[in-house]
Amino acid sequence: MAEAALDAVRRELREFPAAARELSVPLAVPYLDEPPTPLHFYRDWVCPNRPCIIRNALQHWPALQKWSFPYLRWGLPWGVLGGTLWYLGRLKVLSSRATVGSTEVSVAVTPDGYADAVRGNRFVMPAERRLPLSCVLDVLEGQAQHPGVLYVQKQCSNLPTELPQLLSDLEPHVPWASEALGKMPDAVNFWLGEAAAVTSLHKDHYENLYCVVSGEKRFLLHPPSDRPFIPYELYTPATYQLTQEGSFKMVDEEAMEKVPWIPLDPLAPDLARYPNYSQARALCCTVQAGEMLYLPALWFHHVQQSHGCIAGKGSWDLPAHRSCPTGPWPALEGLSDPL
Numbered sequence: 085m086a087e088a089a090l091d092a093v094r095r096e097l098r099e100f101p102a103a104a105r106e107l108s109v110p111l112a113v114p115y116l117d118e119p120p121t122p123l124h125f126y127r128d129w130v131c132p133n134r135p136c137i138i139r140n141a142l143q144h145w146p147a148l149q150k151w152s153f154p155y156l157r158w159g160l161p162w163g164v165l166g167g168t169l170w171y172l173g174r175l176k177v178l179s180s181r182a183t184v185g186s187t188e189v190s191v192a193v194t195p196d197g198y199a200d201a202v203r204g205n206r207f208v209m210p211a212e213r214r215l216p217l218s219c220v221l222d223v224l225e226g227q228a229q230h231p232g233v234l235y236v237q238k239q240c241s242n243l244p245t246e247l248p249q250l251l252s253d254l255e256p257h258v259p260w261a262s263e264a265l266g267k268m269p270d271a272v273n274f275w276l277g278e279a280a281a282v283t284s285l286h287k288d289h290y291e292n293l294y295c296v297v298s299g300e301k302r303f304l305l306h307p308p309s310d311r312p313f314i315p316y317e318l319y320t321p322a323t324y325q326l327t328q329e330g331s332f333k334m335v336d337e338e339a340m341e342k343v344p345w346i347p348l349d350p351l352a353p354d355l356a357r358y359p360n361y362s363q364a365r366a367l368c369c370t371v372q373a374g375e376m377l378y379l380p381a382l383w384f385h386h387v388q389q390s391h392g393c394i395a396g397k398g399s400w401d402l403p404a405h406r407s408c409p410t411g412p413w414p415a416l417e418g419l420s421d422p423l
């Protein structure tokens with residue numbers, strides 16, 4: 085009896101993603117030509133849990149003109165002059181001053197560009213190194229070598245905590261978003277990395293605004309309603325360690341509980357192993373410098389970037405997305421895997 089009822093719920097669930105798609109998931113991520121008012125942002129995008137790309141929302145940020153490798157290295161606003169100085173004898177006087185470049189930041193280092201991803205039968209986290217930002221720039225510019233793939237991507241507000249000198253180049257928050265969401269962002273992160281650095285498919289419960297300052301980011305998205313088609317498995321957690329010789333080894337995190345993660349690579353899905361994924365529909369979009377992606381809470385995302393892309397992200401943590409017992413998502417979550 086209970087099994088029959090569960091079967092009926094599962095049948096309904098199988099229909100749900102198509103119905104949700106028809107009702108509220110666009111075929112492509114829409115563009116707004118200007119920032120919305122708080123009311124429009126809340127009514128048209130946050131409430132229906134729909135992503136959009138917003139143009140002309142960042143052009144008043146000094147970062148958009150200033151943030152280049154020479155500026156990050158020396159605080160020089162003129163990219164060409166900075167570059168010329170670099171080639172004219174690598175001015176140690178400038179590089180030894182206390183500049184942004186000399187500031188140490190946390191860098192995720194992986195052998196293949198995948199931090200926080202399934203590798204074999206492990207969920208593997210990156211080796212974390214503290215490096216001066218200028219060392220990361222040297223590697224990105226091909227002036228120096230470092231084993232593995234580097235990504236400045238530490239979550240938890242690395243922009244104000246690690247690079248506070250850059251804050252004056254940004255507005256402290258995005259006023260129309262903070263007003264719509266009822267608070268200031270809970271985290272403001274800074275992202276800089278190699279083209280090979282990839283963020284594996286996952287979801288989180290934050291309302292996110294990704295602001296691309298230089299280069300581009302490519303997103304592959306799935307709405308939360310595609311959850312029944314997206315496989316999760318439980319993995320023993322491990323962390324990469326970088327040896328003195330520059331090779332990587334995986335070390336199990338014995339004290340940590342198993343981690344549920346998505347084993348599937350949406351760019352090359354193993355449909356023989358995960359046939360349900362063929363029923364999911366991805367939305368792909370590229371966010372260019374000067375554009376902002378609103379990524380609603382609980383959307384699955386896989387992220388790639390152009391080499392040396394510089395981006396920021398504001399995240400708002402709304403309790404409603406953590407544990408809303410009455411919404412459809414917890415039910416979908418609980419009943420998805422046994423489809």
Ligand SMILES: O=C(O)CCC(=O)C(=O)O
Binds near residue numbers: 275282283385388397
């Ligand atoms: O920019 C990236 O590489 C991914 C960021 C991301 O997925 C996240 O913050 O949840």
